[in-house]
Amino acid sequence: xxxxxxxxxxxxxxxxxxxxxxxxxxxxxxxxxxxxxxxxxxxxxxxxxxxxxxxxxxxxxxxxxxxxxxxxxxxxxxxxxxxxxxxxxxxxxxxxxxxxxxxxxxxxxxxxxxxxxxxxxxxxxxxxxxxxxxxxxxxxxxxxxxxxxxxxxxxxxxxxxxxxxxxxxxxxxxxxxxxxxxxxxxxxxxxxxxxxxxxxxxxxxxxxxxxxxxxxxxxxxxxxxxxxxxxxxxxxxxxxxxxxxxxxxxxxxxxxxxxxxxxxxxxxxxxxxxxxxxxxxxxxxxxxxxxxxxxxxxxxxxxxxxxxxxxxxxxxxxxxxxxxxxxxxxxxxxxxxxxxxxxxxxxxxxxxxxxxxxxxxxxxxxxxxxxxxxxxxxxxxxxxxxxx
Numbered sequence: 278x279x280x281x282x283x284x285x286x287x288x289x290x291x292x293x294x295x296x297x298x299x300x301x302x303x304x305x306x307x308x309x310x311x312x313x314x315x316x317x318x319x320x321x322x323x324x325x326x327x328x329x330x331x332x333x334x335x336x337x338x339x340x341x342x343x344x345x346x347x348x349x350x351x352x353x354x355x356x357x358x359x360x361x362x363x364x365x366x367x368x369x370x371x372x373x374x375x376x377x378x379x380x381x382x383x384x385x386x387x388x389x390x391x392x393x394x395x396x397x398x399x400x401x402x403x404x405x406x407x408x409x410x411x412x413x414x415x416x417x418x419x420x421x422x423x424x425x426x427x428x429x430x431x432x433x434x435x436x437x438x439x440x441x442x443x444x445x446x447x448x449x450x451x452x453x454x455x456x457x458x459x460x461x462x463x464x465x466x467x468x469x470x471x472x473x474x475x476x477x478x479x480x481x482x483x484x485x486x487x488x489x490x491x492x493x494x495x496x497x498x499x500x501x502x503x504x505x506x507x508x509x510x511x512x513x514x515x516x517x518x519x520x521x522x523x524x525x526x527x528x529x530x531x532x533x534x535x536x537x538x539x540x541x542x543x544x545x546x547x548x549x550x551x552x553x554x555x556x557x558x559x560x561x562x563x564x565x566x567x568x569x570x571x572x573x574x575x576x577x578x579x580x581x582x583x584x585x586x587x588x589x590x591x592x593x594x595x596x597x598x599x600x601x602x603x604x605x606x607x608x609x610x611x612x613x614x615x616x617x618x619x620x621x622x623x624x625x626x627x628x629x630x631x632x633x634x635x636x637x638x639x640x641x642x643x644x645x646x647x648x649x650x651x652x653x654x655x656x657x658x659x660x661x662x663x664x665x
Contacts, residue, residue, distance in 0.1 A: 317533025575612030
């Protein structure tokens, strides 16, 4: 996209204001190879930028075991957020829910249990019975709830996942990937932060039975605050964990490790590596004006342009001063303009790598000017373009 001279000047100013100048003798950032991870597949992701720091077989379809319950919980949280259910709702426990095999919250058939306690049972105790009870309450049956799960997976971009139940018990056509589960963890953390503290709760007692959260990293690493474990003979030992240190959050997923201790150990290695060598930085804020653009034929001669969402990058520690930013705008911007119209792009590079490539948008409306204003601007624009 072409830039006129005024916009090139604005770009230079933007570089100085938004990003520090690169030191005269900038040192190369040295990062070792990522550690070897003993798992069938794994991924380490920054949920703010979406940057994948390390991965192996991250798109391989594998049985997710009880990591499935992350989707069950996410749908419950969505229903709560949209006001269709409440935490105080009392859920009838069916024979089907009561008889569900595997890990349990120990709800009793014929009783009623609050949505709040069932959600805690799903997240903290990995209760299959609680999962089925919530599925039946929301959708009428577990089968109907599965339809919602698969629709929600598509909305979240989990294109390599298929769910057959709400629990993660082995079933044909029930699979996911490390990448998709990282996307799901990202959605849980970002979309419903008011419920996220449940994933860090270490114990939950229901029916006088106290059970621990199976995520042992909650005891070993104070920065870890979620999310979910899983295990079946078919799936092996799986773990999705998230941790936050200073202003950086990471999500680690391992699938198919060989023991409870191994899944925790491998995730800890991934998190330690990511936090040691990488950092998350917010470069631009929602609604931040990047520059003021010239508008032709409008009720106003200028327009603030910027971004309508926060922009984060994940970069090697110590490399922020080496970032280089460029804004390109349309060479001629004519009214009318609606807020949100794309008028150019902002790119940020680290060396040869493009770490940000986002559209630059109008931050307000600019209606057309009056008849004489449009004629006068058209004349001025003609001579501006003639002498460029």
